[in-house]
Amino acid sequence: MNPRRKKRLTIVSSIVAGVAIVAGLTLYALSQNIDLFFTPSEIVNGKEDTGMKPVVGQRIRVGGLVVAGTVERDSESLHVEFKLIDTGPMITVTYDGILPDLFREGQGIVAQGILTTPTTLQASEVLAKHDEEYMPKEIAEAVGKNHKKPTYNKN
The missing domain is CATH 1.20.5 (Single alpha-helices involved in coiled-coils or other helix-helix interfaces)
Known part of the structure; x- marks a missing residue:
């Protein structure tokens, strides 16, 4: 050469x-x-097809329904804690900030944040669905026929 x-x-x-x-x-x-999407059941049990579970410290998105009676607001700050469920186990979501106007118990939401314990998410962002009929595809599949629309008293 x-x-x-x-x-x-x-x-x-x-x-x-x-x-x-x-x-x-x-x-x-x-x-x-990368933000991976999980349901509360997948966080606790792992994804059905791969068995993959998120690890503590991982940044994820989780979608589910806010469990009625679990929303706890701190009266002196913007700290809110609530539980999310799909069809199985519940997880706890903590959030420091202003929640969307559409946020309420029984409502479908998506929270993005960091998993601080195997069943607790420290959310940096909380998104609520826009109308009664819409539900993200992943949540709709996970919730399936067990989902019942919440009834509200319109005064």
Whole structure:
């Protein structure tokens, strides 16, 4: 191999190695920001198809129904704690902030945050559904026929 080809090969292989390192670091950084969706049952029991359970400290999204009678508000701050359920076990969600206007007991919500214990989520964001008929596909499949619409007294 002549010196000129050897130099080109070295340059090309250096560029390929550099691009591979940059791509690897980028994928590693992005993996830290992926929000996986779980239902309360999947957090406790793991996903049905893979058995994957979220680990403490992982950033996730969880969707379910707010259990009636479990919403506890701190009178001196914006701290709220409530329980979520789909068809199985419940999990506790804690949130420091202003809840959406549509948030209420029996309502379907999606909370995004960090799992602090195996059954507690420290939410950074809470989203409520917009109308009585809409429910995210994953929640609708998990809740299935066990879901009953909440009845409200309209005074």
